[in-house]
Amino acid sequence: xxxxxxxxxxxxxxxxxxxxxxxxxxxEVGPQQEWQEGTVKSLLNRLLKKKAVKAERDGRRYLYxxxxxxxxxxxxxxKGLLDRLFGGRVAPLVAxxxxxxxxxxxxxxxxxKLLEELDDEQP
Amino acid sequence: xxxxxxxxxxxxxxxxxxxxxxxxxxxEVGPQQEWQEGTVKSLLNRLLKKKAVKAERDGRRYLYxxxxxxxxxxxxxxKGLLDRLFGGRVAPLVAxxxxxxxxxxxxxxxxxKLLEELDDEQP
DNA sequence: GTCGTTCGTTTACGTCTGTAATCATCAATT
DNA sequence: AATTGATGATTACAGACGTAAACGAACGAC
Numbered sequence: 001x002x003x004x005x006x007x008x009x010x011x012x013x014x015x016x017x018x019x020x021x022x023x024x025x026x027x028e029v030g031p032q033q034e035w036q037e038g039t040v041k042s043l044l045n046r047l048l049k050k051k052a053v054k055a056e057r058d059g060r061r062y063l064y065x066x067x068x069x070x071x072x073x074x075x076x077x078x079k080g081l082l083d084r085l086f087g088g089r090v091a092p093l094v095a096x097x098x099x100x101x102x103x104x105x106x107x108x109x110x111x112x113k114l115l116e117e118l119d120d121e122q123p
Numbered sequence: 124x125x126x127x128x129x130x131x132x133x134x135x136x137x138x139x140x141x142x143x144x145x146x147x148x149x150x151e152v153g154p155q156q157e158w159q160e161g162t163v164k165s166l167l168n169r170l171l172k173k174k175a176v177k178a179e180r181d182g183r184r185y186l187y188x189x190x191x192x193x194x195x196x197x198x199x200x201x202k203g204l205l206d207r208l209f210g211g212r213v214a215p216l217v218a219x220x221x222x223x224x225x226x227x228x229x230x231x232x233x234x235x236k237l238l239e240e241l242d243d244e245q246p
Numbered sequence: 247g248t249c250g251t252t253c254g255t256t257t258a259c260g261t262c263t264g265t266a267a268t269c270a271t272c273a274a275t276t
Numbered sequence: 277a278a279t280t281g282a283t284g285a286t287t288a289c290a291g292a293c294g295t296a297a298a299c300g301a302a303c304g305a306c
Binding site: 269274 | 278283285286287291297299301302303304305306
């Protein structure tokens with residue numbers, strides 16, 4: 001089942017560092033999200049049900065950790081967008097960002113480097 | 124308000140060609156989606172409420188057309204993903220697809236061309 | 247041993263989504 | 277004029293989502 005936006009916020013915290021307690025997660029996420037404790041608990045339970053995280057007992061409480069790797073999540077999401085909006089092709093996506101002036105100098109330099117490396121790989 | 128996935132299917136049809144009637148839309152979208160007429164009507168009404176499409180009377184019925192430009196929708200969606208998953212930077216996004224072997228020969232060629240043109244623009 | 251504190255579990259509730267069924271309206275047909 | 281067919285509008289309903297409050301169990305402080 002799909003991971004919702006609010007759930008993804010929790011996942012990002014866990015991907016940054018895990019395992020960690022619910023309290024701990026709230027502490028990191030609470031300020032920006034203005035979530036109550038119950039909210040974080042609910043989200044964690046939904047993520048457990050979806051098998052996106054696992055929980056390991058630690059005395060009184062649980063420590064939570066991702067079960068779904070970030071890389072896999074990123075892939076799904078990215079591929080979804082690419083297919084839906086750009087016919088599954090990467091070049092039009094980059095062209096889009098280019099038109100929107102969303103390519104920084106740094107991006108451009110990195111992209112060039114990346115493309116050169118690709119040439120080296122497949123001569 | 125955000126456009127949902129099912130709604131986006133309707134929008135794509137309208138972006139391809141508009142204005143067009145509900146029946147017409149159903150004809151194009153029905154086969155793949157296996158939607159009933161009522162479903163399409165509901166989605167159109169929600170899109171009207173969200174001001175994403177407009178309807179112009181044509182005798183008995185309406186002809187629908189996008190009000191939200193595709194470019195704007197694509198921008199929102201793309202930027203959202205970029206920010207959420209790649210820290211708002213394009214190069215890591217492309218690197219990701221590269222790692223996933225999602226870069227076709229054609230993509231690579233086009234990207235190179237694109238980057239060269241960017242150089243020309245800002246000498 | 248009782249009481250508050252701390253966790254997790256269960257329940258709640260309004261909104262959004264996907265997917266329609268039903269109702270109302272009006273034009274064409276009999 | 278009454279009926280039928282097309283079309284849009286209203287209503288429905290289950291499941292997901294965002295956001296929590298309420299409940300319950302257990303551990304530590306008295």
